[in-house]
Amino acid sequence: MKKIALLILAAVALCSCSKDETTAxxxxxxxxxxAMDLVVCMVLENGKCTYFASFIYGKVVxxxxxxxxxxxxxxxxxxxxxxxxxxxxxSPTAFTATLVGSLNTGNxxxxxxxxxxxxxxxxxxxxxxxxxRTLDANGDGILDEMQPDLFQ
Numbered sequence: 001m002k003k004i005a006l007l008i009l010a011a012v013a014l015c016s017c018s019k020d021e022t023t024a025x026x027x028x029x030x031x032x033x034x035a036m037d038l039v040v041c042m043v044l045e046n047g048k049c050t051y052f053a054s055f056i057y058g059k060v061v062x063x064x065x066x067x068x069x070x071x072x073x074x075x076x077x078x079x080x081x082x083x084x085x086x087x088x089x090x091s092p093t094a095f096t097a098t099l100v101g102s103l104n105t106g107n108x109x110x111x112x113x114x115x116x117x118x119x120x121x122x123x124x125x126x127x128x129x130x131x132x133r134t135l136d137a138n139g140d141g142i143l144d145e146m147q148p149d150l151f152q
């Protein structure tokens with residue numbers, strides 16, 4: 001009888017243990033960091049960065065689709081050119097990023113900073129939040145908030 005009771009108890013213990021199959025991940029969408037004269041936009045899908053753009057003094061520095069992603073939630077590392085972005089998610093919709101390295105300017109499009117200009121970051125920490133607002137509706141390379149007369 002004791003053997004049967006032990007067998008039933010073991011079966012109940014094994015059945016009551018369930019594996020948590022939900023894995024936390026960042027929410028998909030556009031994350032924006034607004035740090036004084038620097039605005040950075042990152043689009044994430046399943047934690048992977050599919051688009052990165054930065055604006056300084058309201059003008060686009062450049063945009064990239066070839067962003068390297070490594071890590072897993074809640075810690076990711078993104079690389080754009082010579083810039084490393086170490087992201088630590090506080091929640092699925094917000095993270096703090098440490099920026100180290102530099103970015104070269106883009107393709108010399110209208111309103112971009114001139115080619116050859118670099119932006120340097122030496123351990124700057126900035127906060128990103130999920131924010132799907134449009135930054136540059138007309139595509140002129142200047143933040144909409146810098147042109148309020150166009151969007152009245």
